[in-house]
Amino acid sequence: MTRLLHHLRPVLVGFVALAAALVVLPAVSVPPAAAASTYLCTGYASCKDAGYSHHGYRTEGKKMWWQMYSGHNCTNYVAYRMVQAGMSTTRPWVGGGNAEYWGEHLEGRTDQTPMVGAVAWWKADVPGAGSSGHVAYVERVISATEIVISEDSWGGDFHWRRMTKGTGWPSGFIHLADKAVETTTPVDTEGAARVGERLTARTGTWKPAASVAVQWLRDGKAIAGATSRTFTPTPAVLGHRLSVRVTAKKRGYKTGVVRSGSTMKVRRGILANPSAPDLSGTPRVGETLAAVRGSFSPRPDATTVQWYADGKPLADATTGRLELRPGLVGRTVTATVRAVREGYRPLVVAADPTTVQRGRIGTDGTFAVTGTTRVGERLRVERGATTPRDADVTYTWVRDGRPIDGGKGASYGVRAADAGATLAVRARVTRPGYEPRLLTLPAPARITTRPGVDVDPVGGPRRAVVAVRVAAPGVPEPGGRVTVRIGTHEESARLVAGRARLVLTGLGAGRKRVRVLYSGTPVVEARRVVDAVRVTR
Structure with missing residues (x-):
């Protein structure tokens, strides 16, 4: 058929010249010559059954498209596919319509890159085409050297072919209505x-x-580095509108580019507070509360603290610590933490409030009563250290747990009435805003009394009679035992009503030393007295 058309070409040219005054004649194309290709199907019905579409050309091919001859004709089929792809029904050039002219008239749109939807074009008299050239429609691009085309041909039939670059490869590819990848669901x-x-x-x-590929936009302009599928707005885009541009690429297709609609203007961020502020410390006067600032997300640029009492801000209380002074007793105290970060709304969070209690006065344990615990002596209080140091201390002396009339002050003169008693002093430590503290400080020991011992020895023949009288302040009639020793002779007796009479016999004549030992009692102290007696023969 190709050779026959070649011989008829002069006749056709003459016919075209004759009819030119009436209409612009449609173009014809000769069927392609053999190429490095594999036929996938032949014929409209067979191709359809094999899953290769003729895209309606079986019916629409009865029409002339771009003034090409209808029916089995490569140019009419490709023109139909171009119009079907959205091009005008008017041929996009002026001049001959034979396949060989397509690439020449559309030189600016012709290159060596196969694309889906492009026109595969063969020059005249090249392998794969006859004397009028050939055109086909690129259905698939497997690689830069392998494509799938659909085609029709003058005097031939409809085909789908798979071609590998080599003998019969197209002279070029004309890009009129290349297919682009398209979205079937919105970009947003x-x-x-x-x-x-x-x-x-x-x-x-x-x-x-x-x-x-993704590109985020700010007011329609690309944001540097914002090319991932997620984007976290920064302060730099505050007040601007954002959108996303998606670029889709697939080998053999025109790149698809779709831009989403714009967002509302970017608003300030919201700081989160996963861990609320807290107050650390004991809420008592004299103690210090600390504001634990908690945690914020994202991390703030700065945080500030303000302390409040009963809902009112405390002057100059803007650090992380608050010393609790007496004026805060009974008041409800809290601290707020204000977090700020560029591009975010400031966040103010309050710690749980607490009520300030009276303070507790501390002592160092060195308060003590000193002095001799004896009637007639003076006891004194040795003051220890207090916290706070300026606390006031008052003293009340007690006897066996009962206050002593006139027993005030830091010292006390021990009285006869105290003999045998246990003395102590109650130290009351006070300061405004603090709970009073009461210390009971015992005397070092039970109160004793020092006795007076009166000895009256009378000598006789080889004997001596010793009368002993014991008197002690605070003890009307002391008891206890008295021992009298003269030389090696010794006698002892128990006091009765503070008195005792002892007789020592078998003594040698002469002046003798009399030693008297009063053993005392738990209250009356022991006493030694020395006297003398003359013993006769």
Whole structure:
């Protein structure tokens, strides 16, 4: 058929010249010559049954498209596919319509890159084409050297072919209505347009499936480095509108580019407070409370503290610590922490409040009563240290737990009435804003009394009679035992009503030393007295 058309070409040219005054004649194309290709199907019905579409040309091919001859004709089929792809029904050039002219008239749109939807074009008299050239429609691009085309041919039939670059490869590819990857679902953004809150790009579903790249935009302009599917607005985009541009690429297809609608203007972010502020320390006068600032997310640029009492801010109380003074007793205290970060709303969070209690006065344990615990002596209080140091101390002396009339002050003269008693002093430590503290300080020992011992020895023949009388302040009639010793002779007796009479016999004549020992009692102290007596023969 190719050779026959070649011989008829002069006749056809003459016919075209004759008819030119009436209409612009449609073009014809000769069927392609054999090429490095594999036929996938032949014929409209067979191709359809095999899953290779003729895209309606079986019916629409009865029409002339771009003034090409209808029916089995490569140019009419490809023109139909171009119009079907959205091009005008008017041929996009002026001049001959034979396949060989397509690439020449559309030179600016012709290159060596196969694309889906492009026109595969063969020059005249090249392998794969006859004297009028050939055109086909690129259905798939497997690689830069392998494509799948659909075609029709003058005097031939409809085909789908798989071609590998080599003999019969197209002379070029004309890009008139190349197919681009397209979305079947919208490109959009998901999330709130707020500083610090992540936005997600919905990149859409693309047909055919393609690799996508994302670019986030601020007021329509690209944001440097913002090319992932998620974007967290920074302070730099505060007050601006955001959108996302998705670029989809697939080998053999025009790049698809879709831009989403714009968000609302980006608002200030919201700081989170996973861990609330807290107050650390004992809420008592004299103690110090510390404001534990808690945690914030994201991390703030700065935090400040303000202390409050009964809901009112305390002057000059803006550090992390608050000394509790007497004026705060009974008041409810709290601290607020204000966190700030660029691009975010300030966040003020309060710690749980606490009520300030009276303070507790501390002592160092060195308070003590000193002095001799004897009637007639003076006891004194040795004051220890207090916290606070300026606390006031008052003293009350007690006898066996009962206050002593006139027993005030830091010292006390021990009285006869105290003999045998246990003395102590009650030290009351006070300071405004503090709970009074009462210390009971015992005397070192039970109160004793020092006796007076009166000895009256009378000598006789080889004997001596010793009368002993014991008197003690605070003890009307002391008891206890008295021992008298003269030389090696010794006698003892128990006092009765403070008196005792002892007789020592078998003594030698002469002046003798009399030693008297009063053993005392738990209250009356022991006493030694020495006297003398003359013993006769």
